[in-house]
Amino acid sequence: MSDAVVDSPAPAEQMYGCDVTYSRGEKVIHVSRANYIATLKKAIDDSFTMCTDLTAVDFLTYASTNRQLPSSVVGERFEMVLNLISLERRERLRLRIQIPEGEASLPTAFDLYPGTEAMEREVFDMFGIEFDGHPDPSRILMPEDWEGHPLRKDFSVGRIPVQFKGAPS
């Protein structure tokens, strides 16, 4: 079962000038940071008017070497993931953008999809990726003066050891 399930990238297909892969039957396009806004504009013109989700992943401690990337894309530490929906065609589309650790920033999608305002703030809060041009780049979930970005892999979960009655402490 394991071989049939792991996807292999299909390098030939392109959409909006970006490579396409399929992940468990879902279409994923890999966008570079430079083409990010241009690709979003093309997607909007192509009826993908709703941005459902915008999140990020930190691949610092990823156990496998296969990140389901096409051969033309180099995997970086952070990856931004957008999920778009076309209401007319009833389709979903996923975008994956590689973001290097040293320059963890991306232009904001707020002007194209206003619904990404809170989602981009959450990504900044949790990962530290900055969005250029965001109207309110402040922390949204953690207190304003919190240090660190909790969902990064080098931020520990903060578990307090539990003391049980009678156990040697």
Next chain:
Amino acid sequence: MTSNLIAATPAATGEGPQEMRSRSELTAKEVLREVGSVLRMSEKAAAELTSSPVENDEEQTMIINMGPQHPSTHGVLRLMLELQGEKVLRCKPIIGYLHTGMEKQGEELTYMQGGTNVTRMDYASPLNNELVFSLAVEKLLGIDGDIPERATWMRMLLSELNRMSSHLLFMATNGMDMGAVSMMIYGWREREEVLRFFQKVTGLRMNHNFIRPGGLAADLPAGWRDDVLAILEGLPSRLAEYDVLMTNQPIWRERLQGVGVITAEEAVALGTSGPILRSTGVAWDLRRDLPYLKYDEVDFDVIVGSYGDAFDRYAIRLNEIRESMKIVYQILDKMPSGDYRIQDKKVTPPPRARIDESMEALIHHFKIFTEGFKVPEGEVYVGIESPRGEIGCYIVSDGSSKPYRLHMRAPSFVNIQALPHMMRDGLIADAVAVISSVDPVLGEVDR
């Protein structure tokens, strides 16, 4: 004077400052971004918006806090409102007061335990959270085509009953926020019936952890049909009571009609979904448009409003209860017999009786519950229709037994972005109506 008010609350409580400048301080360009990016208004219109209403007198507008501890904000939601008299000029929602670190916690729990974590996000409809998480894990495992029929239909039954109980909760809290305090008691009376059924089936009234990757935790108990029929037969007369108490009543209509209006373009641009999007006239329901489970085999209508106001959202949810009842009747007819979970040794623990007999079964059970089952690497996003909108689960797996990244796309998190647009130029009393009509659940907003 206004600056004192802003400084007083945040610094004293130490959660940190959140800024909101009054509208007279904004330039036309900033207003264009705030309002115009949704409405695609011209720069000239944005300039008019900044220059006209406020007589450029700072004392006339007041910035106050509503929440986080407030009886009408549906949880720990804080709103900074800029008021001119009773009129709300601008609003800024501030969230994070219930941030639980569930996505980080999810990386520490196995896939079998993940349901307990995820179910506490949208605690008004917990089974839907578990459902979307299980669907995502099954897609990653590659077993999403092999789930037994009975398990799928049972999931649909529980999901629809959960939709009904969540909408009844909405009816209750909406009524209470508008002042019809008896509605709180009526809504809870109905909800108790559904929760009693859930307790019989899953063992818990809330936060069940019943829908797990591979199927469900247990089969439906004997006599479940009678219990469901009792619920379904008792409801229509009660819903008719709500129509008398609220829908046709002039005070109710005055309070909700024309309040919190949002247009279809705004709703789509802001990413809202569920009753908010449907109230604007966009007929988007994931059960029909991107069907999951067996929703393409049941017959139901998608309720759509036309004015995009709070009354439409109330009426949509009331009628969605009726549609869910229709679906449950069809499920009662179509429920097949069979397994309640997939019999794949990798995912499913053995039946409890076998543990006494067989050593293998014991080891197998032990491994699944301590180590967890390994899920092949990859990433997947699954979205379903929860009572509040599209709830999605994005999982990245690296081949181990715990998710590498678990992200839940919470509908209320995105819907709350619509609050400023709905409240603009309304009265402060309408602010309560608007929040109530959006029906946010702060557990999933903050995760």
Next chain:
Amino acid sequence: MALVRDVLDDGLGGLEHNFLTGRVEDLVKWSRSRSSWAATFGLACCAIEMMGTGAAHYDLARFGMEVFRASPRQADIMIVAGRVSQKMAPVMRQVYDQMMEPKWVISMGVCASTGGMFNNYAIVQGVDQIVPVDVYAPGCPPTPETLIHAIETLHQLIEDGEIMRRRAATGAGANVHITEIAAGATVTPIVLGAR
């Protein structure tokens, strides 16, 4: 009527049973326990069960707690229902400080009591790190019956008066000490909840 005649004839000596003697303290404790009002501090899932406990099926009004007062000045009991995050902790302390003495706290659910299943950076591991708790109610969420049991335990504690004695020994909860300020002296104000 015979009672009135007895009093008119002999004054207080005509009363056959001494029904008026009793300690004021007992009366006060009795009435406090039977009309305690809860402050709305519903945070998460436990709030839904708390609302359910106040609803018709598991009626709280029969215990005198039918209203949940939003203003902490008018509330006696703070039922902390739900998980308390780092951002919410100062707010909770401020609400607790605004409540008038005598006040009690019920920690409802495991997240409020110990942090529950969320042993991580974001959740305060037990509200007793912030406010003094009188009764802990376990459960995730506690069923309405459990919450009613907790409330009744608290009512019994109020009526027995143990709370007043204990609290006097440990600084009365809010640690409010009144000192005389000399006329004309400059006083630096204490900001509640400041780090």
